[in-house]
Amino acid sequence: MPRPKRSDGRKPVTLFKTGNYRYAVTQETVKSPKTGRYTHPKTIWGSVDHNLVFTPNARYLTLDEKDRTALLFPEGWDVQSLPPSVHKKPGRPSYTGESVSQLYGAVMLFEEVSRSCGLTEDLIHIFGEEKAAEMRTLAYYNILHDDCYNHLESWQKIEWYPSPKVLTPSCITRITQSLSEDDKQSLFALRRRRMTTDAWCGIDSTTYSYYGHSLAETRWGRNKEHDRLPQLNQLFIYDISQSMPVYYRRMPGNMPDARTLRTTLKELEFAGFKNAQLILDRGYLSKEGIELLVKKRISFLLMSKTSAHDVKEVIFSLNPDEITQPAHWIPDHGVYGVESTYPFTVTVNGEQREAAPFRLCIFFDPEQQGADRKVLAQHIHETAASLDTLMNDRVVLDDKTLKKLREYFNLTLDTKKQIIVSYEPNEKAMHSYWALSGYFAILCSRVKKKEYPLTYVLDRYRMRDEQEKSFMFVKSEQNGRRLRTSTEPSTDGRMLIQFITLTINAAIHRVYVNNPQLNKRFPTRKHMVEEMRGIRLIRHPKRAKIITEFVGMQVDIFDAFGFEIPPHCRPVSRPKKKRKS
Numbered sequence: 001m002p003r004p005k006r007s008d009g010r011k012p013v014t015l016f017k018t019g020n021y022r023y024a025v026t027q028e029t030v031k032s033p034k035t036g037r038y039t040h041p042k043t044i045w046g047s048v049d050h051n052l053v054f055t056p057n058a059r060y061l062t063l064d065e066k067d068r069t070a071l072l073f074p075e076g077w078d079v080q081s082l083p084p085s086v087h088k089k090p091g092r093p094s095y096t097g098e099s100v101s102q103l104y105g106a107v108m109l110f111e112e113v114s115r116s117c118g119l120t121e122d123l124i125h126i127f128g129e130e131k132a133a134e135m136r137t138l139a140y141y142n143i144l145h146d147d148c149y150n151h152l153e154s155w156q157k158i159e160w161y162p163s164p165k166v167l168t169p170s171c172i173t174r175i176t177q178s179l180s181e182d183d184k185q186s187l188f189a190l191r192r193r194r195m196t197t198d199a200w201c202g203i204d205s206t207t208y209s210y211y212g213h214s215l216a217e218t219r220w221g222r223n224k225e226h227d228r229l230p231q232l233n234q235l236f237i238y239d240i241s242q243s244m245p246v247y248y249r250r251m252p253g254n255m256p257d258a259r260t261l262r263t264t265l266k267e268l269e270f271a272g273f274k275n276a277q278l279i280l281d282r283g284y285l286s287k288e289g290i291e292l293l294v295k296k297r298i299s300f301l302l303m304s305k306t307s308a309h310d311v312k313e314v315i316f317s318l319n320p321d322e323i324t325q326p327a328h329w330i331p332d333h334g335v336y337g338v339e340s341t342y343p344f345t346v347t348v349n350g351e352q353r354e355a356a357p358f359r360l361c362i363f364f365d366p367e368q369q370g371a372d373r374k375v376l377a378q379h380i381h382e383t384a385a386s387l388d389t390l391m392n393d394r395v396v397l398d399d400k401t402l403k404k405l406r407e408y409f410n411l412t413l414d415t416k417k418q419i420i421v422s423y424e425p426n427e428k429a430m431h432s433y434w435a436l437s438g439y440f441a442i443l444c445s446r447v448k449k450k451e452y453p454l455t456y457v458l459d460r461y462r463m464r465d466e467q468e469k470s471f472m473f474v475k476s477e478q479n480g481r482r483l484r485t486s487t488e489p490s491t492d493g494r495m496l497i498q499f500i501t502l503t504i505n506a507a508i509h510r511v512y513v514n515n516p517q518l519n520k521r522f523p524t525r526k527h528m529v530e531e532m533r534g535i536r537l538i539r540h541p542k543r544a545k546i547i548t549e550f551v552g553m554q555v556d557i558f559d560a561f562g563f564e565i566p567p568h569c570r571p572v573s574r575p576k577k578k579r580k581s
Contacts, residue, residue, distance in 0.1 A: 010072040015048055022048045026071065045071065053078040095539045102160040104547065105535030105554065110140045110504055111162065112563045117244065117507045119500065122190040126183055133162035134175055139501040142478045143529070160537050176485075176493025184496055185271060191246045191503075192272040195239050200301075201246070202279045202464045203264065205235040205257055206471040208495075209482040215491060219253035232483070234495060235260055237268065238467040240279060240460065243510040245470065245502050247271055250495060257283030262292055279464055290443075291346050294355050299446040301461050304360070306436045314340045314360060315439050323364050330455055333462070336364045337454040342443060359444035361457050369438025376433055380408055380425070387411075391420040408433075466506075473505045474498060477526065515560045521553055528557060
């Protein structure tokens with residue numbers, strides 16, 4: 001017997017699973033007039049993910065409003081979160097503005113990258129389609145041009161951007177000031193969902209110089225660019241496996257990394273990073289920080305200082321002839337590696353308790369040892385020559401200079417004036433540097449030896465180089481070395497735009513470095529983007545848009561990224577390469 005239909009005429013939508021696919025379907029009962037048998041055909045209206053978010057297909061989009069409301073979705077399904085454009089019935093594309101011919105290729109590449117990494121979908125889900133287009137416009141402009149946002153209005157006449165609205169400087173200020181902390185946290189949560197369960201996250205910070213003094217967190221601090229300006233610090237969480245930034249927070253400009261760990265872990269728990277595996281550099285090496293990580297049962301890889309007492313004792317106990325045996329050779333990295341244990345105690349209710357010992361991975365590079373020892377010998381020779389000159393000329397020295405000279409020498413000074421009377425080499429300091437040269441160590445917690453050998457540990461930690469390069473993108477290509485803001489809301493908004501820009505930049509860099517063909521043809525990613533800019537978008541009133549042809553290496557770029565070239569833009573045939581005579 002057929003199933004009775006509802007009295008209101010609505011069709012219940014159910015979840016249909018087949019393998020790893022999940023569909024939203026309606027099922028009807030049809031009686032064959034010949035055989036009299038009943039069949040139950042299914043009609044698929046879209047897909048449903050594990051969070052019960054419904055994504056419509058072409059059949060659903062072609063329904064009119066009456067037929068669409070006739071579909072009865074189960075309670076708990078996320079159907080209302082679809083952007084307004086998805087509910088519109090597709091028709092022939094038309095353009096109502098004036099005739100224009102704009103540069104399009106580079107921005108089209110950015111749009112495809114943003115869509116492929118899920119950034120476009122996340123921004124639309126939080127901010128809506130119009131504001132998401134404005135934010136992507138600001139992000140794309142950061143990559144393409146070194147100018148400030150004052151020139152964006154004029155570039156919108158020459159180059160196509162997602163936002164059709166003319167973004168004047170005052171409009172850009174209102175956009176950045178409207179980005180709230182709740183919006184930022186919502187974006188972090190969505191980016192967290194796109195990470196794999198076994199992802200490793202690198203933690204590191206960078207600095208922004210600042211011209212004014214009105215921000216509460218601006219401080220004088222040290223930075224790698226040696227800018228003598230007040231600065232802000234920005235801490236990034238970077239998904240090492242996917243080469244993507246997933247979280248950031250701002251801090252005072254004089255804040256050392258080791259003091260930021262407690263607050264950062266609390267923020268990560270709120271954003272959904274509770275079980276994330278962390279990769280840390282030497283800046284986070286402190287007893288309080290390690291104790292906090294142990295208590296929270298967080299897996300981590302931490303670069304340790306070889307000058308630390310326990311690590312130095314392990315290295316001094318190693319026989320150089322034994323560590324350089326072929327059995328300890330790691331061919332993928334060209335170093336030798338051995339393991340040891342690192343005992344550690346934690347404070348619980350005021351009592352010291354022994355925790356599970358860490359894995360202490362010791363690595364030795366003979367070539368680096370030779371280079372370090374040559375640098376030390378040259379430094380001692382030059383310092384000794386300087387000491388002779390200063391002693392003979394009886395030069396009065398300040399405390400900073402004396403501290404530098406005492407690094408490898410014991411000085412005898414005049415009691416009345418800071419004048420060097422005599423000096424002798426500090427054999428203990430020289431021997432310590434000499435013996436530790438060529439070695440480096442990594443502390444591992446909750447990283448089992450059988451599952452994660454030394455090669456895996458070194459592979460994961462050296463992937464932090466991707467994060468260091470991402471800071472270079474911010475300071476150079478994204479024009480983010482110095483902030484041009486004067487209020488707290490504007491600063492927060494600019495940092496969020498920089499985060500979005502960095503996400504796109506990192507996704508492009510990941511494809512570029514892993515594709516030998518792109519590396520061979522383009523010296524840098526900037527050259528690759530410039531190659532795409534020649535493609536134009538032509539529009540005429542009441543006509544569909546026209547995208548000019550892809551030629552030469554433009555086709556290779558889209559193929560390397562796996563993006564689909566628009567219809568009629570791919571060349572029918574390509575000339576064969578000429579053989580060298």
